[in-house]
Amino acid sequence: MNEIALLNWARGPGLDIAVAVFLLGTLWRLIEIISLGRKKDLSAPRHKPGASGWHTIARRSVAPPGMLKRSPISYIGGYVFHVGLALIVFFYAQHIKLIESLIGLSWPALPSQLIDLVTVITLAAMVLVLVDRINKPVKRYLSTFEDYFTWAVTFLPILTGYLAVKHLLLPYTTMLALHILSVELLLVVLPFTKLFHVFTAFMSRWYNGNANAHKGVSV
């Protein structure tokens, strides 16, 4: 198979399969998780200002007092790469073009030079959080294969995308094919790994906040 055939496969049947697995897995897991339900709490609810599901969603987006100093890389690095990722995925002209061709929606893109800068910063932040994970004994102890695997499948699309746009390392055709294939891998594994937090992070925050609010605790 030559590079063009690989690219055609990635842009055609490969994308079709990856999106199908992504949709199937996402719906399956969302329906299953939501339908699980929770036991009814029969105790009388206590009320405390600032304690609710919505409060917790907001509160957990901010570092608890003192933690920013103790673990700056986790918080700052984490924020930087999450925001960077969102900007790259949703505000790069070529990506908007793709979304438009899939669902018909489009919006203005950010200048590509700005996206270049964001990409470099995002890559650096991701490397930093990985080094931190390996260097800190507690973090390393808590890390499993899945943590490193999900890091890799998130990192690869950004790296190959940057190399493709900048025409580095491999011919553009090959690099673009690898970029699309790496995104397809990400789509396939997303519903079945911890990357599913894309959908569940705010849901579970709300649930925990709601359960604690019932007990009159604001966390």
Next chain:
Amino acid sequence: MAKNITLYEALASRGITRRGFMKFCAATASMMALPPGAAAAIAETLGKTLRPSVIWLSFQECTGCTESLTRADSPSVEQLIFDFISLDYHHTLQAAAGHAAEEAREHAMTMGGHLVLVDGSIPTLAGGLHSTIAGITNLQMLQETVENASAVVSIGTCAAFGGLPAAKPNPTQAKSVQELMDEGLIARKPLINVPGCPPIPSVIAGVLAHYLTFGVPELDKLGRPKVFFGDSIHDRCYRRPFYDQGKFAKTFDDEGARKGWCLFELGCKGPTTFNACATTKWNQGTSFPIEAGHGCIGCSEPSFWDAGSFYKALSQPTEPLDLAAGAVVAGAAIGVGASIANRAKKNAAKSQHETATLKDLEK
């Protein structure tokens, strides 16, 4: 034209001066990025070269490649080179017809050492009978013509990679010359692929000149001469700075298009296409498709017909996502199924609960 005259003599008889011939050799040398001394070497070797016998086979094709080479609006040295070779067989150009034509091919073939130029792909389904000439299939004709040939040049994308006839669903199981050699269906000979739909005339002439003087040129992975197919259209495109600046035309008549911005978003395949259009250009160096305001369609690459619409950007899918709707239904069904199973499990656990009384605790 007699067989034993040299190229130089042939050109001189057509009114080309030594100066004109040297200019062509220098241009050819620089086009192929050869060192300055090579022009003299080309002139010397090419000048002394005797007319090689060439058999041009046309299979599943549209004659566009021949048109490209012969329909330039003023006679060029490229054309004269083409006139110089002893073209012993060519459907479109030969005067002979029927048995006489086939005899010419058979005669040239028996001598051996001839050069075979192929345009068009070769059908292989049902023994290749979807395309026949003079009662034999294209495959049989290629088999016997290649047997004693010195080399084969695939002219155009159909011969080089299958092209349009091999596009999905490829109803005749059309194959390229390369594929037939790889599958052992024809003898393996030195093969040069000169793809393009059609190829640039001066590239065809340049490859022939290189073959006549220095032999088979250095080839890339796809068998294309590196001198002409070493750079992508994108890397040599005069609109490249706009790509780097992120300035894209959004439609063919917007302000960006008028200002000559990059055509990537309008489906230009320049970044994935390797050819000499952006440097050599077409129609005596007048312009090339991107200069005329249309994106590159990627015609010198394999399976370019199957790369989706010519007007779809490289970042867009080539075909609709047919599996998506089914996946949504299946995902929802599995999700509902799993929740019913979970409910049943929960209810079963609940029904086995025993009520604990104060008495039980005092035991």
